[in-house]
Amino acid sequence: MPKAQIKDRDGARLKKKERRRQILLELKLRPHVRISELAQRFHVSTETVRRDFDALADEGLIARAHGGASASVRGHYPSLDERANARIDERERIGRRAARLVGEGETVMIDSGSTTIEMARALAYLGTPCTVITNSIPVAMTLGHGAAEVLLCPGEYLAAESAVIGTETLEFLSRFNVDRCVIGSSGFSIEGPSESVRGFAAVKRTMLQRAEHRHLLIDSQKFGRKGLAHVGDLTDLQSIVVDSRPEGTLLSALIAARVDIISTDEP
Amino acid sequence: MPKAQIKDRDGARLKKKERRRQILLELKLRPHVRISELAQRFHVSTETVRRDFDALADEGLIARAHGGASASVRGHYPSLDERANARIDERERIGRRAARLVGEGETVMIDSGSTTIEMARALAYLGTPCTVITNSIPVAMTLGHGAAEVLLCPGEYLAAESAVIGTETLEFLSRFNVDRCVIGSSGFSIEGPSESVRGFAAVKRTMLQRAEHRHLLIDSQKFGRKGLAHVGDLTDLQSIVVDSRPEGTLLSALIAARVDIISTDEP
DNA sequence: CACCAAACGTGGCCTATGCAACAAAATATT
DNA sequence: AATATTTTGTTGCATAGGCCACGTTTGGTG
Secondary structure (H helix, E strand, O other): OHHHHHHHHHOOOHHHHHHHHHHHHHHHHOOEEEHHHHHHHHOOOHHHHHHHHHHHHHOOOEEEEOOEEEEOOOOOOHHHHHHHHOOHHHHHHHHHHHHOOOOOOOEEEEOOOHHHHHHHHHHHHHOOOOEEEEOEHHHHHHHHOOOOEEEEOOEEEEHHHOEEEOHHHHHHHOOOOEEEEEEEOOEEEOOEEEEOOOOHHHHHHHHHHHEEEEEEEEOHHHEOOOOOEEOOOHHHOOEEEEOOOOOHHHHHHHHHOOOEEEEOOOO | OHHHHHHHHHOOOHHHHHHHHHHHHHHHHOOEEEHHHHHHHHOOOHHHHHHHHHHHHHOOOEEEEOOEEEEOOOOOOHHHHHHHHOOHHHHHHHHHHHHOOOOOOOEEEEOOOHHHHHHHHHHHHHOOOOEEEEOEHHHHHHHHOOOOEEEEOOEEEEHHHOEEEOHHHHHHHOOOOEEEEEEEOOEEEOOEEEEOOOOHHHHHHHHHHHEEEEEEEEOHHHEOOOOOEEOOOHHHOOEEEEOOOOOHHHHHHHHHOOOEEEEOOOO
């Protein structure tokens, strides 16, 4: 049994690994692939593809479906995946509520992140005609088919987050003045939102600077948590959209900073 | 018959519409839903759901799959899909051959299009460390996970092609000078490559201007075909990568313009 | 009220997919 | 080279899904 691992390590058996790599690649480009399709393409039997699917599904990399498989969680990958499976309901509710903040014809900057993707879905569903500027690929793709006009930021592509970052991104964002910006963050304390992924804090900060109305979408689980980099102060925010109202010192601080609290808990 | 339209318009029959709305909503949250699942949920027969799927698929809102459907709204491409299924082998070969043109450490501009996506796959497979500048989302996503560093262009997001276009894109591209550019096109005649999708010709033209080595990936099926907009002259190209050698006047013109012909037919 | 059209359900029939056990082929190990 | 081990292919069978035609229900219309 340990021998198997050794074989895998030195990559002597390329075929299988390569085929599975290709399957994952394909799923990044399409939402769904059929077993029969892949079997043809790789010139292997459908059983083999089925085994590949089973293996990949065990690793949580894909979601199986009758006749094929689809990307485990739509368009987003590694590090996003872990989060994506957690607290889906909360994020969905937050996203839906946040989407209602956007009025027709407005210009909105939307951050990258799993919660903002949910918001993009809700916004696509509402069909609000607006202009969206984003550094998130999933957000752009979700909104791109609908009523919204989407401007994608330039920058260094970060596969782990399916978003772009870097000086090009910042410089691009700085050119615009928008009605609204919607950001997420990995932590939220009395000191304000904070972010742990390298390069994202700057993007969020720039978005905050360029927008008249500034919203933070934040899961209550992140209350009190502090990420690596400081994004901004509480006073930089106009409102936060949460799944349940903060309490204690955080609540006091929010009130002091005159931040609106929009909770999906309440009407 | 006209009555049907009237009924649809004033929304007298809500049931069906509402069900389809829900299906779309569900697909915004998950990549794939099963017919049987939905049938249970709505308390209707599978046939009814199947009919809904057919209707939604006709409108291009979903992509059908055996056993269910997936959102057509993701990394995939409506108008690209048609092409995607045609001449896969040829495009794959062209892509593989073209990927070998890229040397380690080079900077390369890669165009959008189905053939260039194939090239990106091959390049990701080869693992050549290089810097890629592209306006194509699938290209960025494919290469983003590997050895390449990816710079994504800004611009207006065009869902149909999963790429960005517009003045922002052009302006961004103009800032760089690269070793190589690789473009595709929808037509190729003695007058040079041409493109039929609005906004793409300008991007390709700009890429050609900024690169030292210029390659065109072109399926032999497109020989002689002329797209709407002229992209450049034959003399603008250094080499073309094709699945089979052109003949006749096109060949003569290529020789006269000193364009290298790299065919996957030959060694 | 009678009528009509759209929407839905049912049953028959066929194909595609899933599953499991076994055989064959490819590759590693000694 | 001989032998394990892994990977892949094959076969048979059960099930799910797809499709077609027809009958029934629903809701609107004259």
